Amino acid sequence: MTDAERKAKEAESAALELSNVSDGDKSEALESIADEKEAREDELLEPNPRDVEEAEEMLERGEYTQALVDRLKLDSAKVSGIADMVRGVAEQDDPVGETLAARELDEGLTLYKVSVPIGVVGSVFESRPDALPQIASLCLKSGNAAILKGGSEAEESNRVLFEAIREATAESDIPNGWVQLVESREDVETLLGMDEHVDLLMPRGSTAFVRHVQDNTKIPVLGHTEGVCHVYVDDDADLDKAERVAFDAKVDYPAACNAVETLLVNEDVADDFLARIVERYDEAGVEVRGDERTRETVSVKEATDDDWTTEYGDLTVAVRVVDSLDAAVDHVNTYGSKHTDSVVTEDDIKARRFMESIDSASVFHNASTRFSDGFRYGLGAEVGISTGKTHARGPVGVEGLTTYKWYIEGDGHVAGDYRGENAREFTHRDFDGEW
Amino acid sequence: MTDAERKAKEAESAALELSNVSDGDKSEALESIADEKEAREDELLEPNPRDVEEAEEMLERGEYTQALVDRLKLDSAKVSGIADMVRGVAEQDDPVGETLAARELDEGLTLYKVSVPIGVVGSVFESRPDALPQIASLCLKSGNAAILKGGSEAEESNRVLFEAIREATAESDIPNGWVQLVESREDVETLLGMDEHVDLLMPRGSTAFVRHVQDNTKIPVLGHTEGVCHVYVDDDADLDKAERVAFDAKVDYPAACNAVETLLVNEDVADDFLARIVERYDEAGVEVRGDERTRETVSVKEATDDDWTTEYGDLTVAVRVVDSLDAAVDHVNTYGSKHTDSVVTEDDIKARRFMESIDSASVFHNASTRFSDGFRYGLGAEVGISTGKTHARGPVGVEGLTTYKWYIEGDGHVAGDYRGENAREFTHRDFDGEW
Numbered sequence: 001m002t003d004a005e006r007k008a009k010e011a012e013s014a015a016l017e018l019s020n021v022s023d024g025d026k027s028e029a030l031e032s033i034a035d036e037k038e039a040r041e042d043e044l045l046e047p048n049p050r051d052v053e054e055a056e057e058m059l060e061r062g063e064y065t066q067a068l069v070d071r072l073k074l075d076s077a078k079v080s081g082i083a084d085m086v087r088g089v090a091e092q093d094d095p096v097g098e099t100l101a102a103r104e105l106d107e108g109l110t111l112y113k114v115s116v117p118i119g120v121v122g123s124v125f126e127s128r129p130d131a132l133p134q135i136a137s138l139c140l141k142s143g144n145a146a147i148l149k150g151g152s153e154a155e156e157s158n159r160v161l162f163e164a165i166r167e168a169t170a171e172s173d174i175p176n177g178w179v180q181l182v183e184s185r186e187d188v189e190t191l192l193g194m195d196e197h198v199d200l201l202m203p204r205g206s207t208a209f210v211r212h213v214q215d216n217t218k219i220p221v222l223g224h225t226e227g228v229c230h231v232y233v234d235d236d237a238d239l240d241k242a243e244r245v246a247f248d249a250k251v252d253y254p255a256a257c258n259a260v261e262t263l264l265v266n267e268d269v270a271d272d273f274l275a276r277i278v279e280r281y282d283e284a285g286v287e288v289r290g291d292e293r294t295r296e297t298v299s300v301k302e303a304t305d306d307d308w309t310t311e312y313g314d315l316t317v318a319v320r321v322v323d324s325l326d327a328a329v330d331h332v333n334t335y336g337s338k339h340t341d342s343v344v345t346e347d348d349i350k351a352r353r354f355m356e357s358i359d360s361a362s363v364f365h366n367a368s369t370r371f372s373d374g375f376r377y378g379l380g381a382e383v384g385i386s387t388g389k390t391h392a393r394g395p396v397g398v399e400g401l402t403t404y405k406w407y408i409e410g411d412g413h414v415a416g417d418y419r420g421e422n423a424r425e426f427t428h429r430d431f432d433g434e435w
Numbered sequence: 436m437t438d439a440e441r442k443a444k445e446a447e448s449a450a451l452e453l454s455n456v457s458d459g460d461k462s463e464a465l466e467s468i469a470d471e472k473e474a475r476e477d478e479l480l481e482p483n484p485r486d487v488e489e490a491e492e493m494l495e496r497g498e499y500t501q502a503l504v505d506r507l508k509l510d511s512a513k514v515s516g517i518a519d520m521v522r523g524v525a526e527q528d529d530p531v532g533e534t535l536a537a538r539e540l541d542e543g544l545t546l547y548k549v550s551v552p553i554g555v556v557g558s559v560f561e562s563r564p565d566a567l568p569q570i571a572s573l574c575l576k577s578g579n580a581a582i583l584k585g586g587s588e589a590e591e592s593n594r595v596l597f598e599a600i601r602e603a604t605a606e607s608d609i610p611n612g613w614v615q616l617v618e619s620r621e622d623v624e625t626l627l628g629m630d631e632h633v634d635l636l637m638p639r640g641s642t643a644f645v646r647h648v649q650d651n652t653k654i655p656v657l658g659h660t661e662g663v664c665h666v667y668v669d670d671d672a673d674l675d676k677a678e679r680v681a682f683d684a685k686v687d688y689p690a691a692c693n694a695v696e697t698l699l700v701n702e703d704v705a706d707d708f709l710a711r712i713v714e715r716y717d718e719a720g721v722e723v724r725g726d727e728r729t730r731e732t733v734s735v736k737e738a739t740d741d742d743w744t745t746e747y748g749d750l751t752v753a754v755r756v757v758d759s760l761d762a763a764v765d766h767v768n769t770y771g772s773k774h775t776d777s778v779v780t781e782d783d784i785k786a787r788r789f790m791e792s793i794d795s796a797s798v799f800h801n802a803s804t805r806f807s808d809g810f811r812y813g814l815g816a817e818v819g820i821s822t823g824k825t826h827a828r829g830p831v832g833v834e835g836l837t838t839y840k841w842y843i844e845g846d847g848h849v850a851g852d853y854r855g856e857n858a859r860e861f862t863h864r865d866f867d868g869e870w
Contacts, residue, residue, distance in 0.1 A: 016768060020791050103813050109802060111812055118824050119794065199824045214653055220825040241847030248849030333451060344847075355842055356455050359554065367544065367845030376850070377546055377841065378538050378863035389553050389634045390655040391826040394841045406812065406829045407790055410802030412676030412779075414683030415811070428813035 004190035010177035015145035017175040023094035029172040030090035034083040036168035047156035048074040089137040102433035112407040112435040117143030119199035127151030142401035192217040224387035226337040227257030232328040234345035235268035242344040248368040258372040293321035308335040340372035361394035439625035443632040445612035450580035452610040458529035464607040465525035469518040471603035482591035483509040524572040537868035547842040547870040552578030554634035562586030577836035627652040659822035661772040662692030667763040669780035670703035677779040683803040693807040728756035743770040775807035796829035
């Protein structure tokens with residue numbers, strides 16, 4: 001048995017126990033984790049300079065970006081932030097044990113649908129030091145065992161962050177083995193084949209990596225590859241709002257998956273709006289690539305068909321002039337990645353048509369695509385954003401880490417009594433009841 | 436482009452339109468389907484004798500069972516039954532457009548979570564003539580386009596059933612192309628590769644086939660392979676109830692996936708209970724296979740380890756004597772298939788421990804495993820039973836054919852305002868509101 005196999009089996013066996021641990025015990029364990037993070041601050045900070053130094057060497061070789069180096073850095077304020085985040089997760093409502101439906105099937109025969117943890121969740125994530133404690137905390141709160149694999153650039157930092165979590169819960173009522181760390185690519189490949197033991201995979205990071213996971217496992221995968229998000233400026237838009245939204249959606253944090261990549265502009269406002277937004281973009285250093293009709297209005301680089309499907313992840317934006325709202329909808333449904341799209345218009349009826357016609361996880365009206373985020377949605381925190389259409393869609397918080405079970409309470413009831421002559425009939429009467 | 440590719444793309448484009456068709460229009464179309472089934476009764480019945488004749492030849496060659504031949508038969512009463520079923524689906528509550536959450540994020544910035552159809556659903560099902568209209572109706576009610584592939588034994592019957600559905604909706608407000616029939620195995624293989632166009636697959640039928648689908652697609656799969664269900668008779672069981680439940684769970688319909696395959700009996704009641712149930716089973720022609728301790732009490736065939744993981748699908752049952760409720764839980768979690776399991780006991784606390792410790796979609800107390808079914812659960816009808824732990828679990832009705840979208844209504848709100856000095860704060864206040 002390889003190391004990864006042993007860890008997955010330990011997690012599976014811990015998950016069965018963890019599914020019945022009370023919310024009080026889980027929250028207490030989360031408080032211990034937060035305390036431990038603060039108490040061990042020196043220990044947590046110690047290896048980080050080595051990770052950062054290595055990343056800076058990669059940066060010099062052009063294998064890394066400054067933004068990624070910045071994200072990798074850990075300091076005293078970030079450790080406090082992590083402790084606060086873990087306490088915030090502890091304080092959330094218990095997502096497990098909720099009665100989702102209660103139905104009398106017949107006299108003395110009652111059906112309950114009750115939320116439960118999924119089981120074993122595998123997460124492979126990028127090298128941000130707060131990712132590991134965030135994912136581990138959300139899994140624990142929702143009663144799931146977690147198998148974690150961080151970016152290799154943050155290996156040393158992740159190891160101490162992980163040990164602090166493991167040791168903080170070792171003496172609590174949480175079953176040992178609930179959290180596991182794997183470190184090699186081979187371990188990840190092993191996990192992909194363990195569909196008997198791992199219930200859900202949440203890969204984060206590069207498009208190529210997420211696609212690799214999707215292509216090589218039978219385990220359900222929650223995540224997203226591209227984030228090709230759109231802002232459509234309608235002919236009935238308030239152009240001040242349009243400028244605010246289009247600017248923020250690109251410039252606020254261009255590396256984020258919810259940043260806008262393509263701006264669609266109605267032909268009737270193209271002259272006015274493009275002049276304004278291109279000036280703003282220019283000042284912020286945004287490279288604009290326009291289709292033919294855009295370039296009739298403003299002097300920008302040429303966009304090709306490839307631009308419509310590209311997630312730049314930096315200060316670049318593609319612009320297309322469209323005839324109508326329906327043409328914008330067609331563009332988004334054809335080239336988009338079902339992530340987040342926004343319409344700017346003062347016409348509420350057209351806004352609704354846009355929102356209901358776009359097949360994306362999140363669709364906004366007069367708001368920046370950047371709001372597409374678990375914290376901003378009030379989900380407490382997020383384990384990731386899903387562009388799939390089953391299980392959980394958009395930002396995924398603790399609720400997305402739960403499933404449900406069906407319970408029936410009977411008194412010797414058998415199915416044969418509901419058939420043939422003198423068959424009993426089902427009552428199917430919903431009632432307010434708790435499992 | 437192959438025929439299957441063209442059909443999948445037609446379905447995808449119909450699905451975008453269908454997602455915004457009103458419940459009234461969908462229900463009206465379903466009524467037309469029901470009327471059409473009745474009006475075309477002669478046409479629907481015409482090809483069936485040929486399908487049945489072919490199946491009877493297969494039966495003679497030992498390639499088919501009598502039960503399957505019986506299921507294949509279509510008569511006037513079954514056509515009426517199909518029309519009633521379709522009307523029943525029409526009358527169900529609209530599963531789409533429901534506001535699942537409404538939350539103020541800030542003044543003038545509001546988040547809605549709203550149920551929507553999944554999109555394109557592919558279903559491959561066994562040769563029961565009511566399967567095709569049932570799956571098509573549930574997809575239409577939930578606003579999904581359907582790609583259907585029936586058992587080749589029912590090919591002629593399925594074709595007329597399909598044409599009646601397609602033509603009944605051709606002149607309604609339902610977009611053409613919403614329902615597609617594919618007939619060859621090659622078409623199924625093509626569909627498995629179309630993860631860009633098909634959102635969910637629901638295979639029904641043999642374990643080998645369902646596993647083949649799971650192994651060869653990136654599309655999310657809802658379904659089950661084995662149905663290895665258990666009944667545990669506790670030392671605190673009422674043995675009359677235990678006898679009723681254990682008998683019904685095996686004999687009521689042995690070919691069903693929710694029939695019991697392994698009976699677990701607490702050692703303290705083994706002598707009493709096994710004598711009774713084996714006598715009942717003998718009378719009904721059930722072959723009993725027991726472990727060593729079972730055979731110390733009753734004279735039955737020997738069970739091997741293979742029996743614990745076998746879905747017999749016929750009048751065979753494995754029996755094991757266990758030391759305790761916890762040993763029964765271990766057995767079920769080790770050998771079961773996460774489908775349906777039942778405990779018989781008069782001790783409610785022990786019952787709850789069993790139910791909450793078993794990692795299966797459905798867990799019952801003093802009730803036959805045979806209740807695990809969409810109709811019996813009051814879901815109207817079912818598209819299948821899922822033993823997976825994500826998206827939908829257990830019997831899947833129209834609700835399992837929906838997902839959700841996130842909408843934000845703003846007024847020019849941007850994310851940059853919620854950061855840095857003078858940052859605005861989110862209010863995150865849930866309210867009773869409808870999208």
